[in-house]
Amino acid sequence: MAILVCPSLVQEHAKYANELLQYFVEKGRTLYGPEFLVYNTHSMLHIASDAENFGCLENCSAFMFENYLQTLKRMVRSGRNPLIQVAKRLEETPKVQKISTRAQDCAYILSEGKCCEVLQVSDKEERVLCRVYSKPYPLFASPCMSFLIGAYKFNQINTIIKWIPRSELTKHAIKINIEERTQIFLSVLHEF
Template structure:
């Protein structure tokens, strides 16, 4: 695979650009004059966030998988490794909960994977699929991207902001180490820009989910469904949207809620004390009968670049008789979990995105 791309081979942290210098055209290498946006009071450095859907999912994650599947010899998987990856993917089909619009697809379809599928691999399935396939060092390098993005996508402001510095460090390590594992053609502008994602989370005091293109991408499905024929599609969409705006029923559309059932894969949750619960029965009085594994009863999925239990990624036994059966109120649930089959048990990961 031969590419002609601008690459960024410099390692480490360079001095960041600031609005103070930008506002006076203090970067003559690319500024000819003061931008009209500056005169309008817009901060051109801090107020233009990077979109992780395009930058990381469709950019870095797809590039990494492409290099593993058919890239340079330095990183291309062997035939046996590719077969193992395909086998690992097949064991996860139909295992993802209702918040995922697509189940894992074959790597042979990689060119047609959507952004949600690449996010799915990066945050949920990839740490299982690539474990024991890649070398330890290369696997830990991938986990730097997975864990770093998990931190920046966490909805808990307190937890996310307390680990922002760590997320920045491991994402920087991912970018700087990419040349060693994937060769000098790998670190393009997309890869380099990952270093700045933690700055956006800090500047906007929010999860990257709140400043990404995913909501707009998902809304395109709604717009497409308004078109009934090939004749004047724009007129059809405009009329249907106008009708919705004029009706109170559509103006007050209910928000989507998390789906919880007493059957897998939609019965796994985290409780407020980080215990893992499997809902067995939803009772008429609103309480839930649940089998619970305490955090101390769970194992870590990985130890590097950090202990996975630090971010609620853990392994539990498939033998639910080892769990403690309790009754709880729904208010005791912290968040829904993704429960995936792994060896003789389950890998439990926090759900970090809204329904697709």
């Protein structure tokens, strides 16, 4: 699913994702018997072709709209003219992405094999001071190399602190500390 939800990965690895889903369904039947093969399980065999046809699963799923309903409800303050109220609240919403230094929001994938955490934002927000992690090693190697879905493991020894342009912070990540000097970065694949 991590492959199928990301537009760039779908283009390159849809066939591989399909093979993994077929393997999952076959092994599920072996482990849990024929009753495992319900309609929802069978549908998984077609989801890779849907993702390939539409660009990714996000383009043919209603989940993002269902999830966004709570946000829309908060924009309506009375029962009168709800559509106009939502439109006005959306116009009031700032369009610029805010860079955060909070631990839960400060991680990014910079480029292949490099990640960073934001430590400080300059006054004009044109540059950010980051701890840049390099020399990743895989989080897992099976069923595929973790780098394929944007999962990296780093040792903090391989870091430098430097100012980088804000424009390089395009791909959010989740950073997890697993040991004193070891961090995991997981790419957020389904940003809206």
